[in-house]
Structures are given as structure tokens and as C-alpha cells.
Amino acid sequence: MTPTLRAGIIGTGFMGAVHSHAVRAAGSAISAVAGSSQASAEAAAAKLGALTAAGSAEELIARDDVDVVHICTPNATHADLARKAIAAGKAVICEKPLATSVEDARELSGLADQAGVVAAVPFVYRFYPAVREARDRIRAGEAGRLWLLHGSYLQDWLAGAEATNWRVDSQLGGASRAFGDIGVHWCDLMEFTTGHRITRLMARTSRAYEQRETGGSLSPVATEDGATLLFETDRGATGSLVVSQVSPGRKNRLWFSFDGTEASFSFNQERPDTLQIGRTDSSTDIPVGPQTLSTPGGRRYAMLPPGHPQGYQDSFNAFVADTYAAVQGQEREGLPTFRDGLRAALLTDAVVTSAAQQSWVDVPGTGNTLDPFKSSPAVERQKQ
Structure with missing residues (x-):
């Protein structure tokens, strides 16, 4: 039996709540949530149904009981948190924009491929x-x-x-x-x-x-x-x-x-x-x-x-379910x-x-004209 994935959510606002609903709809648990302070994390843990409040984003990323890191923070923080999650070998769902510069976005795309982790952006429409x-x-x-x-x-x-x-x-x-x-x-x-x-x-x-x-x-x-x-x-x-x-x-x-x-x-x-x-x-x-x-x-x-x-939350649920399936080695066509x-x-x-x-x-291309999901080294590695 494939083990249930465990999520860690960084960010306690509207998008953090949307992600939490989708995680639960996928049949997974939220191990931890991190916010801008310990107090905000504790309040969010109760609201979002997380098992615990992490002291910081870095602490959440390092936890052994977090398989997928959800980044739901202000845009300027995305690149740094995504780098840390990839370096920790975690699957990542990062809110868009992935980064506020082309250079950071290009680096993160390459890092995810090199690390062989599933890394998704919620283009949920x-x-x-x-x-x-x-x-x-x-x-x-x-x-x-x-x-x-x-x-x-x-x-x-x-x-x-x-x-x-x-x-x-x-x-x-x-x-x-x-x-x-x-x-x-x-x-x-x-x-x-x-x-x-x-x-x-x-x-x-x-x-x-x-x-x-x-x-x-x-x-x-x-x-x-x-x-x-x-x-x-x-x-x-x-x-x-x-x-x-x-x-x-x-x-x-x-x-x-x-x-x-x-x-x-x-x-x-x-x-x-x-x-x-x-x-x-x-x-x-x-x-x-x-x-x-x-x-x-x-x-x-x-x-x-x-x-x-079916509305926005239903589409978000489907996106997270497909992402989690990819982490578990299943192919999902069209995953962003x-x-x-x-x-x-x-x-x-x-x-x-x-x-x-x-x-x-x-407008330059991304350097790969193939379907981005099917060409992802992360997906192929998960299948092996």
C-alpha cells in the first residue's frame, strides 16, 4: 500500500486555507503549519487542522513528518523557501509567481529537475x-x-x-x-x-x-x-x-x-x-x-x-490530488x-x-518544447 503523504503549509492566509482543504480532500494529513510568528502559526494550526505549529518555515521544511512543502507566502519569499525545500529533498507546491525574477525562476526549475523532486505551481484553472x-x-x-x-x-x-x-x-x-x-x-x-x-x-x-x-x-x-x-x-x-x-x-x-x-x-x-x-x-x-x-x-x-x-476549490483539490499522485510515482497529464x-x-x-x-x-521559450510533466526527471525517477 502506498503510504499517505504528509503536508507542511507555510503561510496562514487565504491561500493557506485553500491548500489545507485540498490536502484533506486528497486524503492526506497536515503535519505542521508555519506563519510569520509562533502565535500566527498556532492560530492557523487550529484553523487549518494541522497537527502542530512549526517555529519557522525552515523548521517545517526540515521535519521528518513533512513530505510535501506548500509555499503560500508573499511573492518575494517564494524563491528562497523553494530552494530550501528542494535542498531538503521535499516535493514542493509553490504559489505563483514561482519567483519575482526570471533568473530565480530559471534556477528553481533547474534545481527541481536536478534534484528529481516533484515541484508544482497551482495553475488550477x-x-x-x-x-x-x-x-x-x-x-x-x-x-x-x-x-x-x-x-x-x-x-x-x-x-x-x-x-x-x-x-x-x-x-x-x-x-x-x-x-x-x-x-x-x-x-x-x-x-x-x-x-x-x-x-x-x-x-x-x-x-x-x-x-x-x-x-x-x-x-x-x-x-x-x-x-x-x-x-x-x-x-x-x-x-x-x-x-x-x-x-x-x-x-x-x-x-x-x-x-x-x-x-x-x-x-x-x-x-x-x-x-x-x-x-x-x-x-x-x-x-x-x-x-x-x-x-x-x-x-x-x-x-x-x-x-x-464544480468551482475553484474543486479544481484546486484536483490539482493537489494530481500532484500527490505524481509524488507517489503516478503519471498525471497536464500537471503544471x-x-x-x-x-x-x-x-x-x-x-x-x-x-x-x-x-x-x-517572449523567449523555457528551453524545452516537450510537455513539462512528461519530460520531468522527477516523474521518471518516482516511477523507478
Whole structure:
């Protein structure tokens, strides 16, 4: 019998709670949690169902009863913690961005491969059944030739100058906020679903507020509230993306339309129970469920009958379950790894550069054109 994996969660905020739910859904235990202080760790241990509170992140990583380290801390701390976890031989799930610089992301991707550990980044929108259904149908040729890839990712949690968060601080969150935080999710989803890769882009960033309230006073804002992109892909398509964290009424609206010569595929994350397929003679809304989806990918992740929507936490649960299966030597197609985290860092750097230069810029590749999961030395080593 394969032993149950044991998790250690670093970070006590919203994402730490999301990770804890997913760990339990995978049938695993949370051995320890670490926070910014012993007090915060102890409070989180009770809330998240951890067996104990670790005195520090380093103490948690070193524990013998932690097999998988979950990094759910502010962005600027990710690279250092991921290095330490890899050096300890632990499997790692690191929140995105993997790192706030391309150099760190590239180093971490290489270190994970060299160490032979499973290292994943939660690009969890890949795990919606409707997305997997669209991917399988596009790969089967139902769309024809994809030529226009467009969409948006809109939120409103930073609407209002009084709204703030550590992500607004470029020292903690990185040089890009709106794109680096949520735009990379859309780009990952587009590339994963269509098989296209962005090769060139033109970006503009903007702010709704030049100052935000911090500690009772207004402070200048260095990061963007929104971004708009035009891009080209390696397979001859063009596309556009609008990203905003200040769009009132849009809570978490990740929407795409991938348009081919024969059909278009559209999905809205705020209504995840439907995949829309458009053709010149019809438009079909397919309800999500194991009885209504037709492809292996769609059916694999559809756990409930149609009319019972699966949402963000369900997709996160599926991501963690697949990661844990990979740690135990099982192959899981489409698992997002540190190489995908590097890809996100390259795209973010291109957006920042393009916005600063007001010009088109090229987006380099990650150095490996194969499926990142299937080519991972960690997976092959786990199978042996």
C-alpha cells in the first residue's frame, strides 16, 4: 500500500486555507503549519487542522513528518523557501509567481529537475472539467485552425483607493501586480488548452489610482491595476487579453474565447458549469457533468452530475490530488510544474519590458518544447 503523504503549509492566509482543504480532500494529513510568528502559526494550526505549529518555515521544511512543502507566502519569499525545500529533498507546491525574477525562476526549475523532486505551481484553472473538454476537442481538430485567441481576467477586490494589500507593494509582490497575479493564469490556460505559445506581445499597463491608503495615509502605487495585451503565437494566431483588479462587479471573471475556422470554444470561470461551443449554424451550451462531457479529460475531472457546479476549490483539490499522485510515482497529464512557473516569469518580464519601452517584445521559450510533466526527471525517477 502506498503510504499517505504528509503536508507542511507555510503561510496562514487565504491561500493557506485553500491548500489545507485540498490536502484533506486528497486524503492526506497536515503535519505542521508555519506563519510569520509562533502565535500566527498556532492560530492557523487550529484553523487549518494541522497537527502542530512549526517555529519557522525552515523548521517545517526540515521535519521528518513533512513530505510535501506548500509555499503560500508573499511573492518575494517564494524563491528562497523553494530552494530550501528542494535542498531538503521535499516535493514542493509553490504559489505563483514561482519567483519575482526570471533568473530565480530559471534556477528553481533547474534545481527541481536536478534534484528529481516533484515541484508544482497551482495553475488550477487547468483542472476545470470544461477546460479539459475544450482542450481535448481542440486537439482532436474540432475547432479547425485556431486563428484568434482572446479573453479577459477581471476582478474588483482592489476597487477603491482605500483598498490595499501586500501585493500592491512591488518589494513584496514584484514589478507586476495585475498581470503577474492573474494575467499569467489566463496565459497559462490559453497555452495549455490550445497548444499555442505566445512568441511576441505588446503590452500597456495602467492604474485606476496613483495613490492608495496605507496606515491612514496615501502612498504612491508602483504596480499596475490593469493591463492590456496584443500577442502573436508560434502557430500563426493573434490574440488579445484585458486584465484588471479594479473592475466593479467582476469578482473573479476569467473568460476566454478560442476561435477556429470551424468552431469557437468559450468559458467563463464565474459560471464554470458550462462550456460554450459556437459554430456558424449553431451555438451549444454543454452542461458540465460526467454524463454530458464526451472527452477523457473532461470526464476525468467532472465529479458531479450536471447542475451541480464544480468551482475553484474543486479544481484546486484536483490539482493537489494530481500532484500527490505524481509524488507517489503516478503519471498525471497536464500537471503544471516549475517549468510552467518559469514560463509565467518570462511572460511577466515581457509585459513589464513592453510597457516600459512601448514596443513589441519577443517572449523567449523555457528551453524545452516537450510537455513539462512528461519530460520531468522527477516523474521518471518516482516511477523507478
